[in-house]
Amino acid sequence: MACFLVPAAEAVITTIAAKVVKSKEKAADGTQPEVSRKIPFSRKLKWLNNMLWGGSALLAFEHVWHGEVVPWFPFLTAAENSADAAEMLHEMATTGVVMAALVTVVWLGMVAVSSAMEKKAYKTVPIEDQEG
Amino acid sequence: MTLLVTALAASICTVIWYKTAPKSKMNLGSLCLMYWGASLMWLVDAIFEYAELKEAYFTPAPEEMLNDLFLGLSVVILGLIIWLVILLIRDPKGVVKAAIFKKN
Numbered sequence: 001m002a003c004f005l006v007p008a009a010e011a012v013i014t015t016i017a018a019k020v021v022k023s024k025e026k027a028a029d030g031t032q033p034e035v036s037r038k039i040p041f042s043r044k045l046k047w048l049n050n051m052l053w054g055g056s057a058l059l060a061f062e063h064v065w066h067g068e069v070v071p072w073f074p075f076l077t078a079a080e081n082s083a084d085a086a087e088m089l090h091e092m093a094t095t096g097v098v099m100a101a102l103v104t105v106v107w108l109g110m111v112a113v114s115s116a117m118e119k120k121a122y123k124t125v126p127i128e129d130q131e132g
Numbered sequence: 133m134t135l136l137v138t139a140l141a142a143s144i145c146t147v148i149w150y151k152t153a154p155k156s157k158m159n160l161g162s163l164c165l166m167y168w169g170a171s172l173m174w175l176v177d178a179i180f181e182y183a184e185l186k187e188a189y190f191t192p193a194p195e196e197m198l199n200d201l202f203l204g205l206s207v208v209i210l211g212l213i214i215w216l217v218i219l220l221i222r223d224p225k226g227v228v229k230a231a232i233f234k235k236n
Contacts, residue, residue, distance in 0.1 A: 007173060047165055054166025055173045057214065058207050062134065065203050095180050099173040106172060 001068055001078045001088040004059035006096030007103060011052035018045040038118050048107040055103060133197055135174040137204025141211070142167035157224040163215040170207065 022042035063069040068077055078088035145167055149160040182189045192200070220228055 003177070004173070007169075050162050050165035051169030051172070053169075054162075054211065054214070055169030055171075058138070058166070058170040058211060059173050061207060061210050062203060065206070095176060098180075099176045102172050102176055103169055106168075 001084075001091045002063070002076050003091050003096035003099060004056045004063065006092055007052045007100040008056035008060075010100045010104070011049060011056055014045055014048050014052060018042050018049055021045060039114060044107075044111050044114065047110060048104065051103050051107060052100070055099075133192075133200035134204040134207060135171060135178050137201065138167055138174060138207055139171040141208045142171050159215070159219055159222065159224065162218065163211065166211050166215065167208075170211070 022040070025040050025042055060069060069075060070077055074080065076088065078084040142164060145160065145164045149156075149164050152158065152160065178189075223229055
């Protein structure tokens, strides 16, 4: 009904977070040693953004396809009466939240794997290179 | 069916990304993540639907299946269009810029 709104809301938050983190990374860029060739956290956040925005957009299209999202107010057909609205909110609280959580868990897995790979790569760098 | 089509598109896209990375400037990673994000969301949808319908979930009516197949294909095409628009706006190879500012 409107489950895609939950991941979309998370996408808004993570997009803002990515912008803030990126600006902080830019500010700290000059103070970092050259050897720190880690993937910036803002880039990792961008992976989550892409999954959330992309998934929400494609799911929104599915809702348009099924006539659940319309181009006129209130935009969601379920919001036209209270019984359907309650059902919609229940779906958002269950399916929507699980969708956002699953995408986030998968992203955390991606971050964990990439961090492990970075550590492994760092260990193989000669000591003189690590000292910069 | 929509989940299957999107997951298939995500898998194909990931294979192409892996074959062309890291030299490629086509921004295929974004398209992969977009399809994987949608696939995960539809997976959750499928699990909730299965919990409601039980085994009937696996025996949809042919009409319903055809509709879902069309929807899945439309979703894949929409994803491609979104990716193309982003690619043309970012223009990593400078092709669009070169075409616009080309002197006749």
